[in-house]
Amino acid sequence: MLPQLRQSLRPARRPLNELLRTRVVSALVKPRRVDDYLELIDPLWSVQYVRARVVRIHEETRRAVSLWLQPNELWRGFRAGQYVRLTISNRGVQYSRCFSLSSAPADGLPLRVTIQTVVDGCVSEWARQYVQVGDIVEVSQALGEFVLPHAVPRRLLFITGGSGITPVMSLARQLTHERFTGELYWLHYSRDEVILADELADLERTLPGLRLFVHNTGRRCGVLSRNHFSEEQLHRSVPEYRSCEVYACGPAALIEDVTGLFRERGLLDRLQVEHFLPSRRVPIAGQQACRVEFQRSAVVSTGTGSLLDRAEASGLLPRFGCRMGVCRSCVCRKISGVVRNELTGRVSTEPDEDIQLCISTACSDVVLDL
């Protein structure tokens, strides 16, 4: 009976959602939310959150998995190059991580995310072992500014490393759909198997202007640095790189090298980067002990470390996600004091600013609304 009900309600969900969001309905279910009951009928159904069903799983390489996600009607679409925050449950614990969409808007639904699995990663473990077709996950709306301008430049350069290929694949697929006829240079660096290699090969056929350079940076290839990104190598492959709009995505070291080069050449305004790992490991140690007061909880911490670690060490349970300054789950209002964002080096001195707990350290006595 339930599957039929689910099926017959599906087309009506959009108008029903409007009704279900009214105050009358929320008074009837208070203190629960409407979603809490809707999920009994259909686990995808929500008036508040984008939920998605895993409809296909494909192992791309030994270390990368693609998931196809069919979102509910709350999904507002995306631009090529954007990412989503994916919330999954592994061994009973929820985790949120950000992943670039590797499909293009023109590909339509389902969406595809390609996840590079890392050793010891909770989400990786889930993607490698536990996820099954039919599972429900929560996704955020599309986020990020790593997108092409509406007027697509005629000369493009993509520089990608490892799983940094994923958002750029989305850009390239979109260009294919839009029948891009300009020049496109693409330098890809990979330590082992190239993720989405087949698709990359297909693009060479479907994108006439594409010149692809794939460099293997793995240890087996002799001198370690020979295949790594350098100006000489860039110049050799793409002599006209100075006149390109550049999109770079990859591991921290690659992004640092690329940014460094373009800064030196005064070309930073032509460069767009996306990094999903902090560009340097957050050095959170050796801070002088500052007093941090968690005002709402009436707890004071005198230790050291990131504000998130200190809150947890004090027995609090602030909301958190990635713990590396990306997902902003742990954003918290700072009432007073000076904190430094260890990722960007930015110092927040103003009272009443929102800060990210996981990558912020105290530079003075701090009061937090936590």
Add this chain to the structure above:
Amino acid sequence: MSVTADHESPRRSLTARELEAFRLELDALRERIREDLGERDARYIRRMIKRQRQAELAGRACLFVPPLWAAGTGLLTLSKILEVMEIGHNVMHGQYDFMNDPALRGRNYEWDWACPGDQWRHTHNYLHHVFANVVGEDRDVGYGLLRMAEEQPWHAGYLLQPLYAVGLALAFELGVAVHHLELNRVLRQEKSLAEFVEHARPVVRKLSSQLFKDYVAFPGLAGPAAPFVFSGNLTANVLRNVWAFAVIFCGHFPDGTQTYGREQAADESRGAWYLRQIAGSANIEGPRWLHVLTGHLSHQIEHHLFPDVPAARYPEIAPEVRALCQKYGVRYTSGPFTRQLGQTLKKIARFALPSRSPALVPTAKPPVTRPREVASAHAA
């Protein structure tokens, strides 16, 4: 009055060294369980929540059809009991915080019950659990209405306490909701009116939305079936009240449970704290469904030792706790539901009368040094 314990335990106090060894064994047990938390616990609470919501939807739907009144009322009662006992109370203890699920986070969860979550977290998680059975600190000793311990001085008003108890049982939800307001202290002018109003505001807000839902909105939606919906909701709420009252009073007042004066609980070690939690609590024996309906408060002893361990784990650790108690000669009070309830009701009747020996009438009460001062009731 015969004291019933399930096994005869030598009534002697532990040496400091024994107490420390006892504490270490309990700490180790707790750590072992916390290490093991995961998929099984998450699946359990999610399934329980799903069942509770299904029962609620089905119950409310049945009440719209007058011939199904009894079924609807039964299902709604079941769902209301599960929401408060097995889900709300346990989630609000932070038992499922390990799941990192915003909907099940102890400090945010708002239960479907008149007492506002934040006030509950203060009076229950903090005052009741930290100061369990300490007369003058733990307001659950008689709820400011009943005399449940020798340490509470008798006055003539207590003669009618069997009647108050009936009233409290029938309107337990309301009783718990106004618990934090400390009406008795306001009447004695120990609590300022301003503070009272500040505490009362969230109660009035929550209470009115609860009352609106059950007694205005749903009957209103039912049209001609309104009286059936109204009476079904009322019955379900009253049944839940009586059940919750019975379970909660059985947890701390059957024979064998102890109450404490403030000075006894002052500056106690962690081991002594464990000991007080055990001595102040009593378990209920019965089939699994009974444990679920009590929200596993049938394992009150385990709950008071480890309030943030998922309650569904208590049955599996209870034998170990019991064995430890036996090993150290600590009384472990446990009995079937009817016996525990009978003893509790007898106690209510007995303490309506003045104590025969006026031994333990407290004079000036020194304040207890609290392990951690909590600034306001609204602390998360």
